[in-house]
Amino acid sequence: MFQYYCLNPISQIGLEKFTEEFENTQDVNQAQGILVRSAAMHDMELSNNLLAVARAGAGVNNIPLDKCAEKGIVVFNTPGANANGVKELVIAGMLLAVRDIVGGINWVESAKDNADIAKATEKEKKRFAGTELTDKKLGIIGLGAIGVKVANVAKHMGMEVYGYDPYVSVDAAWNLSRDVKHALNVEEIYETCDIITIHVPLLDSTRGMINKEAISKMKDGVILLNFARDLLANEEDVLEGIKEGKIRRYVTDFPNPTTAGAEGCVVIPHLGASTEESEDNCAKMAVKQMMNYLKNGNIINSVNYPNCDMGICSQAGRVAIFHKNIANMITKFAACFGDEGINITDMMNKSKGEVAYTMIDIETAADAEIISKLQAIKGVFRVRVVK
Numbered sequence: 398m399f400q401y402y403c404l405n406p407i408s409q410i411g412l413e414k415f416t417e418e419f420e421n422t423q424d425v426n427q428a429q430g431i432l433v434r435s436a437a438m439h440d441m442e443l444s445n446n447l448l449a450v451a452r453a454g455a456g457v458n459n460i461p462l463d464k465c466a467e468k469g470i471v472v473f474n475t476p477g478a479n480a481n482g483v484k485e486l487v488i489a490g491m492l493l494a495v496r497d498i499v500g501g502i503n504w505v506e507s508a509k510d511n512a513d514i515a516k517a518t519e520k521e522k523k524r525f526a527g528t529e530l531t532d533k534k535l536g537i538i539g540l541g542a543i544g545v546k547v548a549n550v551a552k553h554m555g556m557e558v559y560g561y562d563p564y565v566s567v568d569a570a571w572n573l574s575r576d577v578k579h580a581l582n583v584e585e586i587y588e589t590c591d592i593i594t595i596h597v598p599l600l601d602s603t604r605g606m607i608n609k610e611a612i613s614k615m616k617d618g619v620i621l622l623n624f625a626r627d628l629l630a631n632e633e634d635v636l637e638g639i640k641e642g643k644i645r646r647y648v649t650d651f652p653n654p655t656t657a658g659a660e661g662c663v664v665i666p667h668l669g670a671s672t673e674e675s676e677d678n679c680a681k682m683a684v685k686q687m688m689n690y691l692k693n694g695n696i697i698n699s700v701n702y703p704n705c706d707m708g709i710c711s712q713a714g715r716v717a718i719f720h721k722n723i724a725n726m727i728t729k730f731a732a733c734f735g736d737e738g739i740n741i742t743d744m745m746n747k748s749k750g751e752v753a754y755t756m757i758d759i760e761t762a763a764d765a766e767i768i769s770k771l772q773a774i775k776g777v778f779r780v781r782v783v784k
């Protein structure tokens with residue numbers, strides 16, 4: 398029996414996918430699997446029972462990926478499962494930016510006791526007027542699951558769309574409308590576009606990329622949208638840009654003391670993925686991936702280990718080894734089994750950056766001695782007897 402712990406509320410539709418070999422525990426230290434959304438895990442103690450963390454969502458900046466990798470804990474996310482939810486809110490964000498819909502609604506609320514509200518409306522409404530999206534130039538930084546969807550729908554709305562992503566995947570490129578213009582560098586987006594939306598992960602290389610220098614290259618009156626992570630922007634610089642009239646509006650999905658209530662900011666309480674559909678999709682995908690890993694050792698959609706899938710084990714045993722991506726490891730693993738006369742029937746070794754994962758199916762189940770020999774090999778982080 399495997400135990401899982403939910404660090405955030407996870408959609409019931411997803412949790413119902415767990416089979417009878419899995420049960421929910423209220424004790425995180427007992428769990429082999431943790432399901433999480435945005436809860437911060439960096440300061441958490443990770444118990445030795447923990448084998449997998451599944452992020453029901455895209456961003457994994459709340460999870461200590463390297464620490465998990467070194468402990469042989471596989472971290473999964475659910476690529477694309479909430480992209481449509483975010484795309485729809487980005488479109489709403491663009492509309493909230495070009496017209497003062499929020500200001501208008503607030504005015505109506507303030508005038509609700511005015512018996513002449515209909516007449517007052519016609520007098521006041523010019524204060525909340527704006528512009529349209531059609532024919533405006535939209536720049537998208539990051540053409541992943543969300544960026545591609547935003548690009549395609551913006552094209553349908555009659556916008557001129559520019560996309561920038563130096564690492565665009567083949568899948569994303571296939572899905573992208575051919576009418577989207579390929580920006581060769583991010584400066585082209587800054588210099589050309591009326592509205593700029595950012596859809597990249599928060600990494601050391603992307604942190605603070607929307608800063609004073611980037612803003613200075615943008616067109617006067619630019620609209621910025623940030624539905625990715627607040628730390629991608631230096632928001633003090635953004636507020637300065639708003640004050641100087643350089644930035645017309647900043648729409649963000651990440652409230653913090655800098656932007657909440659600030660002039661020129663439209664701040665949404667992190668609602669991008671908060672739709673029934675996205676929550677269900679993410680939870681179903683996270684549960685499926687976690688079950689497959691805990692039961693079979695197969696890794697699909699991990700962010701800190703490579704994909705490695707050998708299906709269901711039909712042999713007497715399966716051992717999974719987490720190790721450094723260095724020379725000679727496979728020879729040493731094979732020797733441990735060979736010395737005991739155990740036949741390896743199938744094997745897969747995959748690497749991702751500095752770490753690697755090896756699955757070995759064997760004709761006779763491995764005993765404790767072999768496991769401790771494997772564990773003692775320099776560069777091995779963890780050995781797991783899957784079967």
Ligand SMILES: NC(=O)C1=CN([C@@H]2O[C@H](COP(=O)(O)OP(=O)(O)OC[C@H]3O[C@@H](n4cnc5c(N)ncnc54)[C@H](O)[C@@H]3O)[C@@H](O)[C@H]2O)C=CC1
Pocket residue numbers: 454455456457476477479480483538539540541542543544561562563564565566569596597598599602603624625626650667668669670671
């Ligand atoms: N507001 C919300 O509720 C949500 C926010 N997010 C945020 O949006 C981000 C993107 O999500 P997805 O599109 O699903 O992820 P994704 O992984 O499908 O796409 C990210 C894209 O960014 C590109 N990229 C990386 N570094 C770049 C750079 N320096 N310049 C240009 N492109 C770069 C990658 O090549 C990739 O194509 C997530 O990492 C997360 O932080 C995601 C889902 C919900």
Ligand SMILES: O=C(O)C(=O)COP(=O)(O)O
Pocket residue numbers: 434435453454455456457479667669670671
């Ligand atoms: O998937 C993501 O990256 C998100 O930001 C969504 O976060 P949430 O699951 O709504 O806490």
